Amino acid sequence: MDLAGLxxxxxxxxxxxxxxxxxxxxxxxxxxxxxxxxEGSVMKLKDRSEAEEFLDRVHTNCGMTLIVAGFMLQILSTWIS
Structure with missing residues (x-):
């Protein structure tokens, strides 16, 4: 496959x-x-709902998954070159 010379x-x-x-x-x-x-800790940085915290975890997990997938593609590209 050749796209713009790549x-x-x-x-x-x-x-x-x-x-x-x-x-x-x-x-x-x-x-x-x-x-x-x-337990017993009273530190609370933000008052956030469980739904907001859940969405943040989902977004963060998606971001981490993209990072790992990107590294895997880079490793794969060195193996097939």
């Missing part, structure tokens, strides 16, 4: 980098999952 491995590498960038932006926006405070 061959298969180069397309995989570029796709992997794009997935990494999108994944990092998503994780940056929604943050990594926070560690639950221990």
């Amino acid at each position: 061959n298969g491995p180069e397309l995989l590498m570029t796709g992997g980098l794009l997935l990494d960038v999108v994944g990092v932006v998503i994780v940056w926006k929604f943050g990594l999952p926070a560690v639950e405070p221990s």
